[in-house]
Amino acid sequence: MLDWKKASLVSLGLLSLAASLPLGARDRSAPRIDMAKARSKAAALVARMSPEEKVRLTWGIMPFSLAPNAPPLPVGVLPAAGFVTGIPRLGIPDLTETDGPLGIGYVMGLRGDYATAMPCAIALGATFNRQLSFAYGKAIGTEARAKGFNVLLAGGANLARDPRNGRTFEYLSEDPLLTGQMVGWNIAGIQSNRVVSTIKHFALNGQETGRKFVDVQISDKAARESDLLAFQIGIEIGQPGSVMCAYNKVNGEPGCASQYLLNEVLKRDWRYPGWVMSDWGAVPGLDAARYGLDQQSGAGLDKEVYFEKTLLQAALSDPAKMARLDEMNVRILTGLIATGVLGDPVAPGGQIDFAKHNDVALQSAEEGIVLLRNQAGILPLARDAKSILVVGGYADSGVLSGGGSSQVHNKGGPAITRVLMSQGAFASFTTEQYHRGAPLAAIRSRKPTGSVRFRPGRYASDAARLAAKSDLVIIFATQWMAEAVDVSDLGLPDGQDALISQIAAANPNTIVVLETGGPVNMPWLNDVAGVIEAWYPGQAGAEAIARVLFGETNPSGRLPVSFPASTADLPRTEVPGMIEFDPVLFGQQPDPGAKLYTDYNIEGSDIGYRWHARTGRAALFPFGFGLSYSTFEATGLATDGRTASFLLRNTGSRKGSTVGQLYLVKRNGVAMRRLVGFAKVELQQGEERQVKLKIDPRLLADWNGHGWSIASGTYEFALGDDAERIGAIKSVKLSSRNWRD
Numbered sequence: 001m002l003d004w005k006k007a008s009l010v011s012l013g014l015l016s017l018a019a020s021l022p023l024g025a026r027d028r029s030a031p032r033i034d035m036a037k038a039r040s041k042a043a044a045l046v047a048r049m050s051p052e053e054k055v056r057l058t059w060g061i062m063p064f065s066l067a068p069n070a071p072p073l074p075v076g077v078l079p080a081a082g083f084v085t086g087i088p089r090l091g092i093p094d095l096t097e098t099d100g101p102l103g104i105g106y107v108m109g110l111r112g113d114y115a116t117a118m119p120c121a122i123a124l125g126a127t128f129n130r131q132l133s134f135a136y137g138k139a140i141g142t143e144a145r146a147k148g149f150n151v152l153l154a155g156g157a158n159l160a161r162d163p164r165n166g167r168t169f170e171y172l173s174e175d176p177l178l179t180g181q182m183v184g185w186n187i188a189g190i191q192s193n194r195v196v197s198t199i200k201h202f203a204l205n206g207q208e209t210g211r212k213f214v215d216v217q218i219s220d221k222a223a224r225e226s227d228l229l230a231f232q233i234g235i236e237i238g239q240p241g242s243v244m245c246a247y248n249k250v251n252g253e254p255g256c257a258s259q260y261l262l263n264e265v266l267k268r269d270w271r272y273p274g275w276v277m278s279d280w281g282a283v284p285g286l287d288a289a290r291y292g293l294d295q296q297s298g299a300g301l302d303k304e305v306y307f308e309k310t311l312l313q314a315a316l317s318d319p320a321k322m323a324r325l326d327e328m329n330v331r332i333l334t335g336l337i338a339t340g341v342l343g344d345p346v347a348p349g350g351q352i353d354f355a356k357h358n359d360v361a362l363q364s365a366e367e368g369i370v371l372l373r374n375q376a377g378i379l380p381l382a383r384d385a386k387s388i389l390v391v392g393g394y395a396d397s398g399v400l401s402g403g404g405s406s407q408v409h410n411k412g413g414p415a416i417t418r419v420l421m422s423q424g425a426f427a428s429f430t431t432e433q434y435h436r437g438a439p440l441a442a443i444r445s446r447k448p449t450g451s452v453r454f455r456p457g458r459y460a461s462d463a464a465r466l467a468a469k470s471d472l473v474i475i476f477a478t479q480w481m482a483e484a485v486d487v488s489d490l491g492l493p494d495g496q497d498a499l500i501s502q503i504a505a506a507n508p509n510t511i512v513v514l515e516t517g518g519p520v521n522m523p524w525l526n527d528v529a530g531v532i533e534a535w536y537p538g539q540a541g542a543e544a545i546a547r548v549l550f551g552e553t554n555p556s557g558r559l560p561v562s563f564p565a566s567t568a569d570l571p572r573t574e575v576p577g578m579i580e581f582d583p584v585l586f587g588q589q590p591d592p593g594a595k596l597y598t599d600y601n602i603e604g605s606d607i608g609y610r611w612h613a614r615t616g617r618a619a620l621f622p623f624g625f626g627l628s629y630s631t632f633e634a635t636g637l638a639t640d641g642r643t644a645s646f647l648l649r650n651t652g653s654r655k656g657s658t659v660g661q662l663y664l665v666k667r668n669g670v671a672m673r674r675l676v677g678f679a680k681v682e683l684q685q686g687e688e689r690q691v692k693l694k695i696d697p698r699l700l701a702d703w704n705g706h707g708w709s710i711a712s713g714t715y716e717f718a719l720g721d722d723a724e725r726i727g728a729i730k731s732v733k734l735s736s737r738n739w740r741d
């Protein structure tokens, strides 16, 4: 068992290495911050702290309560996700923490303000655009600072291991490289405002059902090659000041008291220099400090505030515990100093250029939209279609957003709030909300002649009768997802599949616009002419959808998750625990005896498209898939296994962007599929561009228990239009290589 002395030494002395790790093929092109220098300043500050001051930064409150008799907040504290009291004597500010990651969280409207509502993270993942991820992060980080927040609880980096996970929309993709790169650039963008970003929820937080007690089973190898690799790449690129640990257990250890995740992987192997904050209500006891937790967040949600008086008493009676307490403070201050929070205090009331941020929201939404089907060139829409019928999805009012702590309110608040649960403290948390900005109005404004009519879609027979009389039908179909609640299957809820089928039978010129948090099945696919996936497109979503429909922008999104043909093709046919554990429990353990295990060793590191490749079951739409109004070609792959180059060409008749995708398809004769590089490139009609990529060697390697190993032999690579449509194979001989992380 780990003793407190060893716990306090984990990572000490190793940190100077962090800034000098070899760059290799790792993507470090985002702005760098000097964590090692920050650490020595932090240590000097900690040396000046009294014992009582040492338990000031180690815990925080949730500065709002939904309970009617809750005590008033400390004066001047903004309602938000978290608050940690600072030490003014030492120039250490209060930590003011807001959610994240899709904009500044609205906390049930308690502040009465608004913020830019960005598209959800999976939409950002679909852009495959690192620079855009940086711009998105920069915008929300600016808003955090202007509103007086210095910690943004952003950086959702869990992989879409199960597409029914209710937070799929808050995460970027199912792939470790794509997630790691996109989240890393996003965090760098946030922190360019001299505020801290987290990366969360570390780790393997792959389902919301029973999230506070589910015990996920996974081997070290499978974890390192998948979910942990995503975090590792994200941390290398983004250098987040803090890592938020997860609610779930991993192989029996609570995420926020996991010797394996926190002390061994994060702090020892990755030499992570910042601090680990807990998720809200995820701290099992004081011992969590020994296992690597540095700060107890939202401490009122735990059974006790372990990291204040109890921690102080323990530290005063034992030098090893005091050393660990010092280290906790050094880490918190390292994160704050490195990101610039300490030198540049935040204050509420700053100016926000909402128009500029709306442009970022619009670009992200547009580039995130994936054109999935376009029969006979039905899209882009002809402006002279005589009659268009728009159906469903509250398209006359707004666009869907995901629920939970990431919920943002843009100006004016939601256009529609659909109550799904009327009882209990979390009832307002569990409402289906539609951002203002109506797709119907955006379509009408582009359609000077002919009629555009609307039907809510509650009565399929009525909508189908009108569909038969229209030239064209656009159905808006929605799937609401939210924190703490998984979806039970990938069907569209509320009878929308039947609605679409009935309308498509009445009029084959039917286009479906999906606003979903992740993959859905499409039993009606062959009966409709067009499908676009717009995800939860944020406050500029209506414009973005209309611009894609009418061809003002050429769609360039690519699926960051596989769309399986059926839930039967997933590693697990059901989300474990969904039947037993009621979602109104919000993931809590109903009684101490209740147990829940999820076996991630079934798929191991073969998540999403890798699982489809392994089982040979083709996806309905594979990872990386996305159509355009133009056509592209990727040719001339040359690679030595370390770098790769190829030519991308626009062979169509209009400007557009494509995503070059490079896959490892075989290792020594064993078929596999791993994305090892990607590049998003905009090309004029007829233009071609040579693209060069570095290949991260970890994507070619196996985790060997102590580090990475590349076995000598033949490695086969191919360019892919997506994870299933693969081009010519290029074989490379590689010699064996082993390295530690």
Ligand code: BGC
Pocket: 081, 099, 100, 153, 200, 279, 280, 405
């Ligand atoms: C969520 C976190 C969030 C925190 C604070 C938790 O329930 O899991 O993602 O940052 O609450 O709101």
